[in-house]
Each structure stands twice: as C-alpha cells, then as structure tokens.
Amino acid sequence: MNLNELASLIEHSPDYEWVRRAACGTLELAELDRFFVDAGRSLSSDTVKMCEGCAARVDCLDHAYAHEIAGGYFGGLSPSKRKTLTHAEARAVIGVPLAPPSSPETSDLGSLVRVALR
Numbered sequence: 001m002n003l004n005e006l007a008s009l010i011e012h013s014p015d016y017e018w019v020r021r022a023a024c025g026t027l028e029l030a031e032l033d034r035f036f037v038d039a040g041r042s043l044s045s046d047t048v049k050m051c052e053g054c055a056a057r058v059d060c061l062d063h064a065y066a067h068e069i070a071g072g073y074f075g076g077l078s079p080s081k082r083k084t085l086t087h088a089e090a091r092a093v094i095g096v097p098l099a100p101p102s103s104p105e106t107s108d109l110g111s112l113v114r115v116a117l118r
C-alpha cells in the first residue's frame with residue numbers, strides 16, 4: 001500500500017473510538033506505512049513492541065476481521081497469519097477470548113424460563 005492509498009483509507013474511515021487509544025495514533029502518516037510491509041517481510045522490532053503494548057490491540061485485530069481487511073498488520077498480526085486463522089484463533093494468539101460469554105440468564109428464552117422457574 002502506498003502512502004496515497006493509506007491516506008485515503010484513513011481519510012475515509014469513520015472515527016472509531018479505539019483509534020484514540022492506539023499506540024500508533026501519534027505517528028505521522030508517513031510512519032504508518034510501517035504496518036504495510038511487502039510480502040515476505042516482517043515488522044521492525046520497534047513496531048512489534050508497539051503493537052504488543054497497544055491498548056487498542058484487540059480492537060485493531062477485530063476491525064481487520066470485521067472488515068475483511070486483506071493487507072497490513074492489524075493487532076500485530078500479518079495479513080498472511082490472519083488468512084490462516086479464524087477470528088477466534090487470532091484473538092487467542094494475542095491472549096484474549098473471542099467474546100465475553102453471554103450471561104446464561106439472559107442469552108435465550110430457555111434460560112429466561114429456567115431463571116423464572118427457580
């Protein structure tokens with residue numbers, strides 16, 4: 001992805017709340033290109049550390065899966081890695097479950113009935 005494409009992507013993205021928590025949020029536009037390395041190349045160690053310590057890492061990864069983004073590192077995972085992993089597997093790689101389990105007491109009608117009959 002060249003800088004013009006990256007600028008266009010950012011300019012046309014909605015204002016996601018999690019972006020304000022992103023460790024890369026203070027980088028200049030030109031520096032964001034570090035997340036879009038050529039196939040077969042890896043992120044620099046500085047960038048890897050940035051993603052590992054990012055408060056928005058899960059949101060970033062979720063964003064890539066929700067929008068089926070094929071290129072770029074998101075949540076610190078490469079495009080090729082994401083391609084081989086399900087969303088749940090990718091979340092497990094960075095140490096979080098897919099989603100918090102829903103409350104069995106409110107998740108479906110059967111559970112509501114069981115709670116009511118207690």
Ligand code: SF4
Pocket residue numbers: 022023024025035050051052054055056057060061073074075076
């Ligand atoms: S995890 Fe995503 S939002 Fe956080 S620093 Fe890495 S690329 Fe930026």
